[in-house]
Amino acid sequence: MTEDHDLDVVIVGAGFAGMYMLHKARGLGLSARCIEAGGDVGGTWYWNRYPGARCDVESMQYSYEFSDELQQEWDWSERYATQPEILSYAQHVADRFDLRDDIQFDTRVESATFDDTTGQWTVRTDHGDELTARYVVMATGCLSSTNLPDIPGRDSFEGASYHTGRWPHEGVDFTGLRVGVIGTGSSAIQSIPLIGQEAAELHVFQRTPSYSVPAHNRPLDPDERERIKADYAAFRDVNRLTPTAIGGRRPSIERSALEVSEEERRAEYEARWADGGLTYLGAFTDLLIDPAANATAADFIREQIEAIVEDPEVAKRLMPDTVVGCKRMCVDTGYYATFNRPNVHLVDLRETPIEEITPGGIRTSDTHRELDAIVFATGFDAMTGALLRIDIKGRDGQTLQDAWEAGPRTYLGLGIAGFPNLFVITGPGSPSVLTNMLVSIQHHVEWIADCIAHMRERGLHRIEATLDAQDQWVDYVNMVADFTLFPSCNSWYLGANVPGKARVFMPLLGFPPYVERCTEVAEKGYEGFALQA
Ligand code: FAD
Ligand code: NAP
Numbered sequence: 001m002t003e004d005h006d007l008d009v010v011i012v013g014a015g016f017a018g019m020y021m022l023h024k025a026r027g028l029g030l031s032a033r034c035i036e037a038g039g040d041v042g043g044t045w046y047w048n049r050y051p052g053a054r055c056d057v058e059s060m061q062y063s064y065e066f067s068d069e070l071q072q073e074w075d076w077s078e079r080y081a082t083q084p085e086i087l088s089y090a091q092h093v094a095d096r097f098d099l100r101d102d103i104q105f106d107t108r109v110e111s112a113t114f115d116d117t118t119g120q121w122t123v124r125t126d127h128g129d130e131l132t133a134r135y136v137v138m139a140t141g142c143l144s145s146t147n148l149p150d151i152p153g154r155d156s157f158e159g160a161s162y163h164t165g166r167w168p169h170e171g172v173d174f175t176g177l178r179v180g181v182i183g184t185g186s187s188a189i190q191s192i193p194l195i196g197q198e199a200a201e202l203h204v205f206q207r208t209p210s211y212s213v214p215a216h217n218r219p220l221d222p223d224e225r226e227r228i229k230a231d232y233a234a235f236r237d238v239n240r241l242t243p244t245a246i247g248g249r250r251p252s253i254e255r256s257a258l259e260v261s262e263e264e265r266r267a268e269y270e271a272r273w274a275d276g277g278l279t280y281l282g283a284f285t286d287l288l289i290d291p292a293a294n295a296t297a298a299d300f301i302r303e304q305i306e307a308i309v310e311d312p313e314v315a316k317r318l319m320p321d322t323v324v325g326c327k328r329m330c331v332d333t334g335y336y337a338t339f340n341r342p343n344v345h346l347v348d349l350r351e352t353p354i355e356e357i358t359p360g361g362i363r364t365s366d367t368h369r370e371l372d373a374i375v376f377a378t379g380f381d382a383m384t385g386a387l388l389r390i391d392i393k394g395r396d397g398q399t400l401q402d403a404w405e406a407g408p409r410t411y412l413g414l415g416i417a418g419f420p421n422l423f424v425i426t427g428p429g430s431p432s433v434l435t436n437m438l439v440s441i442q443h444h445v446e447w448i449a450d451c452i453a454h455m456r457e458r459g460l461h462r463i464e465a466t467l468d469a470q471d472q473w474v475d476y477v478n479m480v481a482d483f484t485l486f487p488s489c490n491s492w493y494l495g496a497n498v499p500g501k502a503r504v505f506m507p508l509l510g511f512p513p514y515v516e517r518c519t520e521v522a523e524k525g526y527e528g529f530a531l532q533a
Helices: 016-027 068-073 083-096 186-198 222-230 232-240 262-275 278-282 291-308 312-318 437-457 467-482 511-523
Strands: 007-012 032-035 109-115 120-125 130-138 160-163 178-182 201-206 212-214 330-332 344-348 354-358 361-364 368-370 373-376 391-393 422-424 462-465 529-532
Touching: 007 016, 007 109, 007 120, 016 032, 016 083, 016 437, 068 232, 178 186, 178 361, 178 368, 186 201, 186 330, 186 373, 201 361, 212 262, 222 232, 232 437, 232 511, 262 278, 262 291, 291 312, 312 344, 422 437, 437 511, 462 467
Parallel strands: 007 032, 007 130, 109 391, 130 422, 160 373, 178 201, 178 373, 201 344, 212 330
Antiparallel strands: 109 120, 120 130, 354 361, 361 368, 462 529
16 A cells, blocks of 8 residues: 555544444554544444433344454343443443544544545544545444434523433433423333333323334343353354344244234234344234235234223324334333323324424424423434535545435445445445344445455555446345335435435345345455456
């Protein structure tokens, strides 16, 4: 490599993706610097400190596998680890691999500009730093750019307001307060049961009801933990071969929900409900393909809601009528039962929409509710938000904002035509948010590291996705999505939660065939990418 730049690689973000990328880059002998807006490592787990925050992919799976020593020495305490435990795991990884020396915290990357003549990137931060590097790796996170809806009067509220994705480090005590939670996605579903226990009154402002399956969280059985650790690689291998890279407790059976008897189908849903967790949707192969099959899984959940929630009117309002799995499934601990508490009230925004936030509370079309605190559990500008908040200029001064005006376009979710030597980890066009993200992250980091090593060995200095390969890839991703029921609802996968955002299904369904394709691309000398000396 030529040495006319400060660094070989700048990595933006120090969540699980950025941390591992830094470790891998160092392993290749590259000079690398990671820039992180937060005050420590952990990304998602640094920012999302709301009550009840925990993973919903089981901890034995939601962890790095790149170091056997690491996975052997770390003991998860619960089936689904809490946010503090996951954050301390991230901190342990940073200490163990001595990562912090090369991470600049409390610093936001504001722009990245490619210079065609020198073939290098210039990265500028809000602290006035200017770094030049051969490669830039965006490890900025798919769910890191918060979505704070522009509700009239939002900033006039005189009580305390919080976004789940920017929760105060010192925590919040809701005891005795009148609290409003806006949103009923995963963050809301995890926090509402705990806020409901603390608050004097809790009003839940629901626009679209969510499907949620119980977590049945519990301390991890030491025998189970040791059994997995005894052959961790085999456990990971099996899980990686599922479409979501998430292993279940019941075997996946290749059959349609409609080809079994009603009793058999019910028994399968009951068993999965009793097991808990996201693999409920793995019961049959066509649940996300055939509306009639999907309806059987949705009906079962609606029946559970009816059985749990005592007031039939409230139960009815909590029942989603969309395709189950179209919006991401939620995993909860006591969510539906929380509505049996006398201090918890459901406000159905489909009947009585929010008109404004006032200095004293929230006004819906029927009434005004006095509040001391508002929690915005309103999600993220997913997959593209963090990238588009950076002023990224590629070849010929083209901005990413322009290139992605009609929605994100990538090749393999890793590279972007017009943006040489820029890699994205778990970018749109890759399985990413439809998987156990730790698995997807590791796959991408290793692919990028192998690619840089390949180039270095051959004296190549520039790589860029070709427009042709990118166009074909985007068509393929859309074709796969159109084959499923995913485009049928207003999900954040489609960008539908952010007003004005292009409506494009961003992730790619199916982890194993995607991995095969990435391997094939690499084996064919990075087919679909143009490489230059
Ligand atoms: P992040 O963890 O989001 O890290 C990105 C980092 O980049 C952030 O720290 C951010 O501050 C930084 N950054 C962004 N832009 C800039 C910039 N311009 N300059 C400097 N720094 C920047 N996935 C699962 O698979 N299983 C789960 O159980 C699960 N639970 C989740 C729970 C919550 C509450 C949320 C929000 C997400 C969850 N996810 C889960 C998805 C989760 O985001 C990923 O699993 C994973 O943590 C992502 O890691 P990352 O490093 O790619 O991104
Ligand atoms: P989300 O799923 O996007 O949910 C946001 C909620 O806010 C939705 O109910 C949405 O309603 C509502 N909302 C948004 N704007 C609104 C407005 N203007 N008025 C009223 N309601 C509004 O966000 P999230 O709950 O933070 O979760 C995002 C993703 O992060 C999850 O899908 C998951 O991938 C991950 N996550 C995982 C866990 C976990 O269990 N481990 C926990 C949290 C997050 P609509 O549906 O009508 O848009």
